[in-house]
Amino acid sequence: EVQLVESGGGFVQSGGSLRLSCAASGFTFSSCAMIWVRQAPGKGLEWVSTISDSGGSTHYADSVRGRFAISRDNSGNTLYLQMNSLRAEDTAIYYCAKATYTTGGHFDYCGQGTLVTVSS
Amino acid sequence: EIVLTQSPATLSLSPGERATLSCRASQSISSYLAWYQQKPGQAPRLLIYDASIRATGIPARFSGSGSGTDFTLTISSLEPEDFAVYYCLQRSNWPITFGQGTRLEIK
Numbered sequence: 001e002v003q004l005v006e007s008g009g010g011f012v013q014s015g016g017s018l019r020l021s022c023a024a025s026g027f028t029f030s031s032c033a034m035i036w037v038r039q040a041p042g043k044g045l046e047w048v049s050t051i052s053d054s055g056g057s058t059h060y061a062d063s064v065r066g067r068f069a070i071s072r073d074n075s076g077n078t079l080y081l082q083m084n085s086l087r088a089e090d091t092a093i094y095y096c097a098k099a100t101y102t103t104g105g106h107f108d109y110c111g112q113g114t115l116v117t118v119s120s
Numbered sequence: 121e122i123v124l125t126q127s128p129a130t131l132s133l134s135p136g137e138r139a140t141l142s143c144r145a146s147q148s149i150s151s152y153l154a155w156y157q158q159k160p161g162q163a164p165r166l167l168i169y170d171a172s173i174r175a176t177g178i179p180a181r182f183s184g185s186g187s188g189t190d191f192t193l194t195i196s197s198l199e200p201e202d203f204a205v206y207y208c209l210q211r212s213n214w215p216i217t218f219g220q221g222t223r224l225e226i227k
Binding site for chain 1: 219
C-alpha cells in the first residue's frame, strides 16, 4: 500500500523558513518522480514543484521559484521542500504526491497534507 | 502557461442523475489531462488520466473523454458519495496547471 506522510508544517512569520518532509513507503521511491501540491484555505489546488526520480531535474511554479527548493533522499525514501522567504500567500495545506512517471506527469497518490501558516 | 477553465463552477444534481463536467484548455494538450475528486478535509484522489483511462479502483460510472482542448468527465448515475469538488490537471507543458474546480452538490 502506498503511504505518503508529510511533516514539518507549522506557524511561521513572514520572511521565515520551513522545511517540509514526506516519508514514502509501499512503492519503489527511487523509480518515481515526486510532486508538491498546495491548497490555500478555501481555494483550489496549485502545483508547486516536481522532482525527477534521480533528483537531477526539478521544476517550480513561478510563484515559488527562487524561494522554494525541492530535494529527495532516495536511500531514505524521503522527499523535502525547503521553503524560504515565506509570504502570507504561501499559507496552505501542502500535499506530497507520487508522480506516475519517472520525470513527472500527474500524480496517482497523495498524502494527507501538512498545514503551513505564514503570519504577516 | 496553459489555463484550464472548468464549467460549470457548481452543478446541482440528485442521486441517480447523470453529471457532465467540462474542462477546456487554452491550447492543445493532446490527451494529457487528468481528473481528481476532492472531498472536504481529504486529499485529492485520481479518477481519470490521459483523458479517458480510469485509475485503479475507480468505479465504471466515471468516464472521461476528449482531446486537444475540450474534455469531459461524466458520472453516469450519481451515488451519494460522488458529491465533491472535481479538478482537472494538465501535464502537457510546464508548469503543470489545475482547473479552478467544479463543485458537485446535492440538489
